[in-house]
Amino acid sequence: MTAKLKPDWAGEDLLSRLVNVLIQTKPIYALMKQQARQVLIKTAEKNGVPWRQTVQEFEASAVQHRLAAITQPEITYPDYYRVPFHAYDAGNLCWLAAFEAEPATHAMALRIWPDETLTWQTAQARLRASFHEILAAHGPQQVSDILDLGCSVGISALTLHQFYTKQQNRPVQTVGLDLSPYMLAVAQERDINQSIRWVHGKAEQTGFPDQSFDLVTLQFLIHELPRTASRAVFQEVLRVLRPGGCIAIVDNNPKSAVIQKLPAVLFTLMKSTEPWSDDYYTFDVESTLQSVGFSDVKTLESDPRHRTILANKPTSSV
Numbered sequence: 001m002t003a004k005l006k007p008d009w010a011g012e013d014l015l016s017r018l019v020n021v022l023i024q025t026k027p028i029y030a031l032m033k034q035q036a037r038q039v040l041i042k043t044a045e046k047n048g049v050p051w052r053q054t055v056q057e058f059e060a061s062a063v064q065h066r067l068a069a070i071t072q073p074e075i076t077y078p079d080y081y082r083v084p085f086h087a088y089d090a091g092n093l094c095w096l097a098a099f100e101a102e103p104a105t106h107a108m109a110l111r112i113w114p115d116e117t118l119t120w121q122t123a124q125a126r127l128r129a130s131f132h133e134i135l136a137a138h139g140p141q142q143v144s145d146i147l148d149l150g151c152s153v154g155i156s157a158l159t160l161h162q163f164y165t166k167q168q169n170r171p172v173q174t175v176g177l178d179l180s181p182y183m184l185a186v187a188q189e190r191d192i193n194q195s196i197r198w199v200h201g202k203a204e205q206t207g208f209p210d211q212s213f214d215l216v217t218l219q220f221l222i223h224e225l226p227r228t229a230s231r232a233v234f235q236e237v238l239r240v241l242r243p244g245g246c247i248a249i250v251d252n253n254p255k256s257a258v259i260q261k262l263p264a265v266l267f268t269l270m271k272s273t274e275p276w277s278d279d280y281y282t283f284d285v286e287s288t289l290q291s292v293g294f295s296d297v298k299t300l301e302s303d304p305r306h307r308t309i310l311a312n313k314p315t316s317s318v
C-alpha cells in the first residue's frame, strides 16, 4: 500500500479530468470501448481463459429459457445502472455481458499477480481464498444465512457457500442477489447442484425481512455504484443483518500501489468502461459504514489490488 489515498487518474485531479474529456468525446469513446474489449479478450485468451468458447457454449445452451422465470417484472432499474458498463451499451442488462462475465472474472484474477505464471484456475482460487481467509480470521464465527449482493454469474456466491459449508461442516443457506436477470440466468445454469437461491432484486431494497442474515457480502459491487447508492445499500444491509452480523466488502483498493501505477493506456481503458470509477475511488467507505450505524470497521489488504472491509451490526443500540 502507498501513503497516497487514491490514484491520480481518479477523482478531480488534472490527469483524471483529462482522461474524462477523452471519454466524453463520443467518437474517441467509441474507439476506446472497442479497443478495451479487444485488448481484454486477446490478453485473456493468450493466458488460457477460454473466452469466446465460453460465450459459444452459453449461446448453444438452454440458458436463455431461464430468463422469464427469474425476472421480477416489478423491478425498476435505477438510472445509474442503465448506462453503458464494461463496453456493453446495455450495461449488465444483456446476454453478451452475462456470457462474458465468467471469462472476464477469470481474466481479472490473472491481472492481480502479473509477475507470476498462474493458471486462471489458480488465480481465481487465490483471489477467493484471500477474501475467505480474512472472513475466517476476522468475520463471524457462526454463519447460517448468507447473502451475496451483486452476485453476477455466481462465482462469488458459489465459492463463499462452499467455503462455509466446508469450514463449518454443516449446511448453510446462501442467497445470491443481482439486478441483472441475465446474470442470474447464467448463475442458475452454472449452479449444477442448485445449492443457492438466486434472486432478482436491488441491493438497496432487497425485500428480505429484518434480521435475516449473519453475513452479507458485496464482492466487487460498490465500484459499480455511485456513493449515494452504496450508502443506501449499507443501510439496507444493516436492516437485514442479525445483531452481531457482519458486512464484508471486497473491491479495488484505492491505496494499492499496483492500481495507482497502472499504465496510462490501462487506466484510460478501465475508466472508459467503469462509469462510477471517480466516485468510487474518492468515496470514504469506512466512515460511511460508521455513519449508517456499523461498528468495528476494519480494512485489510486482501491481495495486491484489493481491500476487504469488514464491519458489524451492533448487538444492541445505545
Ligand SMILES: C[S@@+](CC[C@H](N)C(=O)[O-])C[C@H]1O[C@@H](n2cnc3c(N)ncnc32)[C@H](O)[C@@H]1O
Residues within 6 Å of the ligand: 081, 092, 105, 149, 150, 151, 152, 153, 155, 156, 177, 178, 179, 180, 183, 201, 202, 203, 204, 218, 219, 220, 221, 224, 225, 229
Ligand atoms: C462486478 S459484478 C460482481 C461480481 C461478483 N460478485 C464476483 O465477485 O464475481 C457487479 C454486479 O453487481 C450487479 N449490480 C450492480 N448494481 C446493483 C444493485 N443496485 N443491486 C444489485 N446488483 C447490482 C451487477 O448487475 C453485476 O452483476
